[in-house]
Amino acid sequence: MTARQKSVLAESRDVGRAVELIELGARLQVLESETKLSRERLLRLYKEVQGKSPPKGMLPFSTDWFMTWQPNVHSSLFIAIYRFLDKTTELEQIDAIIRAYRLYREQAKANGLPEVLTLTRAWRLVRFFDAGMLTTAPCTCCGGHFVVHTHELVDDYVCGLCDMPSRAGKTRAAEQRERLAA
């Protein structure tokens, strides 16, 4: 009896977590990996919460995206928040990711930046760190910690914010926004 009660509790926690993740825009693969709910239930939940079917297709699998200028800035902010939560609290990993993602979104919004990092990307980023494929390096100029490939030479690393490339952040979307504002 107790075992059964326990599983009901665990399931309700999983449902709550899944709803939270879906609301934050997580892809189905994230839900499948972080909850013990069946694929069918997750699909039903997804439709109920988002009002549409989840997008199909594979998750982005490359670490290179995190190295390009704008994503690198956003990922570095997210991972710093995540690390803090991971270090100072006893949260389970997925709950730390959810909270860190919320705080990251808040920061981006407060600074007038678009949400470049999706929850799925953020989740992926933590996985890459766990797998030892990505890590952070301190910038020799500002001292902030930025996402880099693990085996990169980082002795004299300078971050993309101290040494900004001339077209940094000038994505097509940003240019469009500027044109609209002008």
Place this chain on the structure above:
Amino acid sequence: MNAEAMLAEIREANLTYLMLAQALIRKDRAEALYRLGLSEEVADVIGALSSAQILKIAASNMLMCRFRFDDEAIWNLLTSHGRDKEVSGVHAAILMSSQLAGGQGLATGLAS
């Protein structure tokens, strides 16, 4: 500002700060630690204070909160009126969060 008014202002600031800190800690402890920059021990103490205790602590001639960052780079970014307001804002956020995390560039994973 005379001494009387100054003490009243300090009491006011203490009260506002302690009440906000307690509300944040009780709502979501993990998030509150990030927002407030407190240690877990202090957060637990503040979270457990009664209203009477908060009033008593607030009525001091010392401020109970202080600046969290003494890094010149952060202050320069926060006060800069440069062309890229967004960029210096997010740069400051990264520096502040990195400092909180005490993040050394560990070669291995984060968890475990």
